[in-house]
Amino acid sequence: MIPFAQWRTTASDPVFSEWLRSSSEPDWTAVVTHPFAAAIIRGEADMRHYLVQDFQFVDAFTALLGAAVACADSFEARVPIGRFLGLTVTDTERGYFHRALAALGADLVPEMLEPVTVDFRALMDEARAGRRYALIIAVLCVAEWTYLGWASRARDPLPENFVHREWIGLHDGPGFRAWVDFLRGELDRLGPHLPDAEQSRVLDVFQRATHLERRFFDMAAEASALPRE
Numbered sequence: 001m002i003p004f005a006q007w008r009t010t011a012s013d014p015v016f017s018e019w020l021r022s023s024s025e026p027d028w029t030a031v032v033t034h035p036f037a038a039a040i041i042r043g044e045a046d047m048r049h050y051l052v053q054d055f056q057f058v059d060a061f062t063a064l065l066g067a068a069v070a071c072a073d074s075f076e077a078r079v080p081i082g083r084f085l086g087l088t089v090t091d092t093e094r095g096y097f098h099r100a101l102a103a104l105g106a107d108l109v110p111e112m113l114e115p116v117t118v119d120f121r122a123l124m125d126e127a128r129a130g131r132r133y134a135l136i137i138a139v140l141c142v143a144e145w146t147y148l149g150w151a152s153r154a155r156d157p158l159p160e161n162f163v164h165r166e167w168i169g170l171h172d173g174p175g176f177r178a179w180v181d182f183l184r185g186e187l188d189r190l191g192p193h194l195p196d197a198e199q200s201r202v203l204d205v206f207q208r209a210t211h212l213e214r215r216f217f218d219m220a221a222e223a224s225a226l227p228r229e
């Protein structure tokens with residue numbers, strides 16, 4: 001690992017969030033170019049198992065957003081996070097997940113959690129319990145920035161099936177891009193002033209979250225390749 005202070009002297013875009021992202025390769029590119037994400041874009045992914053597990057992810061993610069509101073260092077930071085929590089996430093939960101899972105004939109609550117779902121929830125719960133704003137934002141930023149990464153690769157025409165089309169639409173577009181820019185901006189604002197040891201902790205969390213995103217898509221791809229009953 002190249003420390004931030006050294007990396008920034010030669011980087012073309014020397015911001016903290018780009019240090020985190022580029023230090024999380026090859027996992028980062030594996031996530032945004034994942035075959036399961038490509039299958040979503042083509043409208044061919046079997047979304048059932050993936051969305052059932054993802055609903056359990058979104059539950060812990062929503063709790064982590066609450067921790068971010070509580071632990072932020074300023075009013076200016078609390079407002080956009082609280083807005084996203086109140087408008088986007090609760091809307092997605094009540095709207096998309098309920099409709100998509102009903103269309104797929106799946107229960108909202110899974111019979112079992114996949115190991116990667118358990119591990120991802122554990123990382124989010126660790127960040128939430130630790131109450132350190134930079135570490136919380138690092139986890140949130142990975143989850144949103146990677147999803148912007150794959151979804152913004154979609155081109156018209158989007159799939160006809162609303163389950164694929166709306167899932168792509170949720171993660172693309174100016175509103176979502178502005179949210180990702182805010183999260184990156186928070187890391188860029190805070191990161192350079194942190195002591196070296198704390199910068200390494202932020203990177204560790206960022207890398208673990210990126211690896212979990214990769215495993216999450218791997219899980220979805222494997223589940224959809226299983227023979228149907």
Ligand SMILES: Cc1ncc(C[n+]2csc(CCO)c2C)c(N)n1
Nearest residue numbers: 054057058061088089092143147216
């Ligand atoms: C494994 C995984 N990583 C990131 C996201 C992106 N995301 C985080 S919260 C939320 C709901 C509000 O938009 C969405 C879509 C995800 N869903 N699943």
